[in-house]
Amino acid sequence: xxxxxxxxxxxxxxxxxxxxxxxxxxxRDMMFFKKQRFxxxxxxxxxxxxxxxxxRLKSLEEMNLVEKLPYSNHSRRMxxxxxxxGKSLRPVLKAMIAWGLKxxxxxxxxxxxxxxx
Amino acid sequence: xxxxxxxxxxxxxxxxxxxxxxxxxxxRDMMFFKKQRFxxxxxxxxxxxxxxxxxRLKSLEEMNLVEKLPYSNHSRRMxxxxxxxGKSLRPVLKAMIAWGLKxxxxxxxxxxxxxxx
DNA sequence: CGGGATCCGTCTTGATACTG
DNA sequence: CAGTATCAAGACGGATCCCG
Numbered sequence: 001x002x003x004x005x006x007x008x009x010x011x012x013x014x015x016x017x018x019x020x021x022x023x024x025x026x027x028r029d030m031m032f033f034k035k036q037r038f039x040x041x042x043x044x045x046x047x048x049x050x051x052x053x054x055x056r057l058k059s060l061e062e063m064n065l066v067e068k069l070p071y072s073n074h075s076r077r078m079x080x081x082x083x084x085x086g087k088s089l090r091p092v093l094k095a096m097i098a099w100g101l102k103x104x105x106x107x108x109x110x111x112x113x114x115x116x117x
Numbered sequence: 118x119x120x121x122x123x124x125x126x127x128x129x130x131x132x133x134x135x136x137x138x139x140x141x142x143x144x145r146d147m148m149f150f151k152k153q154r155f156x157x158x159x160x161x162x163x164x165x166x167x168x169x170x171x172x173r174l175k176s177l178e179e180m181n182l183v184e185k186l187p188y189s190n191h192s193r194r195m196x197x198x199x200x201x202x203g204k205s206l207r208p209v210l211k212a213m214i215a216w217g218l219k220x221x222x223x224x225x226x227x228x229x230x231x232x233x234x
Numbered sequence: 235c236g237g238g239a240t241c242c243g244t245c246t247t248g249a250t251a252c253t254g
Numbered sequence: 255c256a257g258t259a260t261c262a263a264g265a266c267g268g269a270t271c272c273c274g
Contacts, residue, residue, distance in 0.1 A: 006163040010217025010224040010233075011145050011210060017221065019138045020265095028128050038237050046123040049267050054238055076236060076274060085220050092216055093128060095209040100127025103202050104134065107127040116127075137247095155256050166248055171257055193254085193256065 017063055018089070022048055022056050024096075027065070027082065027089055032115045036079045037071075065089070134180055135206070139165055139173050141213075144182070144199065144206055149232045153196045154188075182206070 005013050018024055025045045029035040035044055041053055048056075057080060060066035065086035071077030097116050100107045109116055123129050135141055142162045146152040152161055158170055165173075174197060177183035182203035188194035214233050217224045226233055 005221075005223065008223055008225050009145075009163075010214045010221065010226070012142060012163060013221045013224045014213040014217040015138050015141060019136070019141070021132050021136050024132060024136070025129060028126075046126075046129060047267080049269095050238065051240080051268095052266065071236095076238095078237070088220060089216060092209070092212040095212040096131045097127045099206060099209055100131040103205060104122075104127065104130045106122065106125055107130045108125050109127070159256095166250080167257065168250095168259085169248060172247090195256075 014092075017065075018092075020056075022052060023060065024089075024093065026053070026056055026060065027086060028093060030066070030080065030082050031087065031090060031093065032117070036081060037077065038080075041080075060086070131209075135182075135209075137173075139169060140177065141206075141210065143170070143173055143177065144203060145210060147183070147197065147199050148204065148207060148210065149234070153198060154194065155197075158197075177203070 005016055007013070018027075022045065025048070026041055029041055029044045033044060035041055038053065038057070041057075042048065042050065045053070057066065057068070060080075061068055064083055066080050067083050069079045069081060071079050094116075097109075101109070122133055135144075139162065142165070143158055146158055146161045150161060152158055155170065155174070158174075159165065159167065162170070174183065174185070177197075178185055180202075181200055183197050184200050186196045186198060188196050211233075214226075218226070
């Protein structure tokens with residue numbers, strides 16, 4: 001990710017940026033589950049380890065898909081939030097949700113939840 | 118890819134199946150560029166190596182996104198074609214194309230071409 | 235305590251050479 | 255032409271440590 005582009009193809013370039021097993025999961029957490037903190041991503045993203053998470057958050061910042069803001073003046077706590085460019089990935093995630101729900105057995109949206117909107 | 122699911126989340130599961138740097142590129146070649154043969158994918162998919170291509174094609178077959186058909190009786194040539202399930206990934210690719218074109222500099226659709234439809 | 239960095243063993247990926 | 259074998263490089267998981 002975030003390496004030099006392999007081509008001018010928008011699919012190839014998109015995959016260069018977000019085509020791994022974790023990046024879109026972190027964006028999902030921010031977009032649909034309103035997660036904002038390191039520890040929340042750790043819990044939510046099915047088994048990501050701390051070094052990988054730190055690495056992906058840094059990449060996402062460098063790609064301007066996410067911005068890192070201090071939680072308050074008196075805490076080291078950080079908030080990670082989607083930028084406009086990050087939010088614009090919603091149609092991509094929605095398309096994947098629709099495809100997954102239709103074609104992958106056992107995928108579902110939790111009924112007690114209004115997520116994925 | 119094609120390992121056991123990490124969860125019931127349709128995004129996570131979709132990423133388990135197609136969330137790597139090559140799989141969607143091969144599907145792009147079949148869907149938009151009408152490629153069907155091993156060698157065509159090798160040329161088109163910006164530097165994929167033969168073992169990775171063979172591996173991904175096998176995975177795609179096992180996931181029933183692609184089917185492998187003999188080209189003729191008297192040739193070892195194989196044709197790889199999208200199944201209905203594979204074709205149903207079009208909206209995902211279209212969403213990535215739209216995002217890439219809008220947010221990644223230097224991405225473009227070749228003007229002499231009517232691809233990506 | 236939150237947010238990482240570092241180290242290490244393992245698993246995955248990939249470039250290259252080779253084969254039917 | 256369409257792959258397989260080999261082996262090196264890199265990505266990853268988990269534990270541990272660190273720093274404010």
